Amino acid sequence: MADAPLFDRVAIIGLGLIGSSIARAAKAGGLVGTLVAVDRDPAVRARVAELGIADVVAETAAEAAEDADLVIVCTPVGACGAVAAEIGARLKPGAILSDVGSVKGAVVRDMAPHVPPYATFVPAHPIAGTEDSGPDAGFAELFRGRWAILTPLSPADASDVARLGAFWEGMGAMVDTMSVEHHDLVFAIVSHVPHLIAYNIVGTAADLEEVTQQEVIKYSASGFRDFTRIASSDPTMWRDVFLNNREAVLEVLGRFTEDLTALQRAIRWGEGDALFNLFTRTRAIRRSIVEQGQDTAAPDFGRRATAPAKD
Amino acid sequence: MADAPLFDRVAIIGLGLIGSSIARAAKAGGLVGTLVAVDRDPAVRARVAELGIADVVAETAAEAAEDADLVIVCTPVGACGAVAAEIGARLKPGAILSDVGSVKGAVVRDMAPHVPPYATFVPAHPIAGTEDSGPDAGFAELFRGRWAILTPLSPADASDVARLGAFWEGMGAMVDTMSVEHHDLVFAIVSHVPHLIAYNIVGTAADLEEVTQQEVIKYSASGFRDFTRIASSDPTMWRDVFLNNREAVLEVLGRFTEDLTALQRAIRWGEGDALFNLFTRTRAIRRSIVEQGQDTAAPDFGRRATAPAKD
Numbered sequence A, B: 001m002a003d004a005p006l007f008d009r010v011a012i013i014g015l016g017l018i019g020s021s022i023a024r025a026a027k028a029g030g031l032v033g034t035l036v037a038v039d040r041d042p043a044v045r046a047r048v049a050e051l052g053i054a055d056v057v058a059e060t061a062a063e064a065a066e067d068a069d070l071v072i073v074c075t076p077v078g079a080c081g082a083v084a085a086e087i088g089a090r091l092k093p094g095a096i097l098s099d100v101g102s103v104k105g106a107v108v109r110d111m112a113p114h115v116p117p118y119a120t121f122v123p124a125h126p127i128a129g130t131e132d133s134g135p136d137a138g139f140a141e142l143f144r145g146r147w148a149i150l151t152p153l154s155p156a157d158a159s160d161v162a163r164l165g166a167f168w169e170g171m172g173a174m175v176d177t178m179s180v181e182h183h184d185l186v187f188a189i190v191s192h193v194p195h196l197i198a199y200n201i202v203g204t205a206a207d208l209e210e211v212t213q214q215e216v217i218k219y220s221a222s223g224f225r226d227f228t229r230i231a232s233s234d235p236t237m238w239r240d241v242f243l244n245n246r247e248a249v250l251e252v253l254g255r256f257t258e259d260l261t262a263l264q265r266a267i268r269w270g271e272g273d274a275l276f277n278l279f280t281r282t283r284a285i286r287r288s289i290v291e292q293g294q295d296t297a298a299p300d301f302g303r304r305a306t307a308p309a310k311d
């Protein structure tokens, strides 16, 4: 007899990049009996049915949540509260409610009040993604070798936390737990502020009067193009991240700006050693990231030479 | 009869990533009769001989430059002046002297005084590279489909500029010309300041007391790792770039900081629309870069899933 699936019935709310990747990975891993998908957009619902990545496509979030053993909200962070309000009362006893939001404090603030006492809310955040969005962008291998972070709200939730952890491991992820507050600070530095400065430098380049947009595009292989990938990530998702992790982002941004001011000063005063020392120190971190399997060692990310430009 | 090579004798001074890529590409394209290589480091000279990427490995730059029709200085920007001082008097009548430096104003300032009237100095900058260094990092295809910028110093140099342009085209590059001053401003925004902020964010992350270095490494797939690739570029090369393109870098950095302050304010005051508008605007630039063949369209740069971490 094959292993019983980890969850009989799982509902995914929001079939974008992350939601549709979970649907694919969970089915591929045999982790669910019945997978129910729902999206507020009828076109997305139709596309999900067409792709065949869910067993049932529901019409509303409330309907999808009903009878589910595990419900995962995969909408932008700013929409999580409203979704929780819609489905809270429909959760069945013993159900686990989770999410995938890149911010945890605000999501807990917005979702927790709608969770009935007979269900358990276990916030989660998979550290995996691409710059693309929507149900066609997802793929089953997205979480493989990546971390999934759970931020449990109470020691009493231990067994549900373990079950949800097993679900993420079944999709190929490695599971970590941390507090909600610590999560938001860690991701301010490893994700949110990096995205902010990428968006910002692309904006600055677009606005310089002395350099044309065409020049910026043509010569982007000299460094700039790396930032444009990140700065092409979904605007709604990222607006919500910044609005909802305000304090930690502003705190880390303050540090970033202080450090940048010191670098600026070193350049102005020709302090080559200060520059050299920083530029040497930063290499060690890259090396560890590659050694720990969190990035490829291939030069230029192993990016292939692309078609010659026309111009 | 096969086409005669573009240059009978070409000398490459400094066999790092760029110099060794030129050696490989020029030989592969049949662009040179005899290719002479030189490096100040005996170990690099031995390695170049072993790799077989040059016809002759010279002992000194002066010796390499003698009799060459084209001499290309491929050292860090800060070393170009000393190299020019060493080789200037040895250049043969009609020789073209060029370089590959990422900064042009300072290189012209430092090299031009050493160029005899019977030779022509045509500064150049190929817009191609990786984060790696040294003779083993180079490869013949590096310049294919990438731009090579020439910054001619006088209209009288037109025929030499055309010959050097043909050489770069022979290595697969597309050639553009612009003024020295404009070059340094364009690359401050598309390359130098992006590198500076990448180095800076990696430094900020390393120094935060509340977040461990191990956390930064583990969760880097959420955005940070992209910056670490750039921030692992050669420290000497980049120190020299910042010291030698000071004015343009400080000017662009000023704009960057202004824009970042506005974003910071938008986050503080919860101005979601301002964030959303910027994040939407930046997507168009990414699209054009991909359309013009200056980057891959594959999500995550087509980066492969890497080995699972041990932790």
Ligand SMILES: NC(=O)c1ccc[n+]([C@@H]2O[C@H](COP(=O)([O-])OP(=O)(O)OC[C@H]3O[C@@H](n4cnc5c(N)ncnc54)[C@H](OP(=O)(O)O)[C@@H]3O)[C@@H](O)[C@H]2O)c1
Pocket: A013, A014, A015, A016, A017, A018, A019, A039, A040, A041, A044, A074, A075, A076, A077, A079, A083, A100, A101, A102, A103, A125, A126, A127, A128, A129, A130, A131, A132, A133, A134, A135, A234, A237, A241
């Ligand atoms: N992308 C990443 O790299 C990444 C990584 C880790 C975590 N996350 C988190 O994962 C979540 C989803 O991101 P994603 O990349 O999957 O985004 P996505 O591809 O844009 O998908 C977002 C989904 O949420 C739905 N949605 C948007 N606004 C909504 C609203 N107001 N009410 C109900 N549903 C709404 C969308 O519906 P429509 O079909 O109508 O658009 C879509 O199904 C976000 O919380 C994000 O922070 C993202």
Ligand SMILES: NC(=O)c1ccc[n+]([C@@H]2O[C@H](COP(=O)([O-])OP(=O)(O)OC[C@H]3O[C@@H](n4cnc5c(N)ncnc54)[C@H](OP(=O)(O)O)[C@@H]3O)[C@@H](O)[C@H]2O)c1
Pocket: B013, B014, B015, B016, B017, B018, B019, B039, B040, B041, B044, B074, B075, B076, B077, B079, B083, B100, B101, B102, B103, B125, B126, B127, B128, B129, B130, B131, B132, B133, B134, B135, B234, B237, B241
């Ligand atoms: N890397 C890029 O992405 C890129 C792109 C476009 C242009 N460039 C420009 O290309 C040039 C070379 O960069 P690269 O990436 O090829 O660097 P690299 O791999 O580090 O090679 C630098 C070469 O210069 C030599 N060198 C260093 N300091 C010297 C000195 N004081 N005197 C004489 N030779 C010295 C090195 O000799 P050793 O063997 O002793 O180290 C080595 O051969 C730089 O001007 C850079 O701005 C780089």
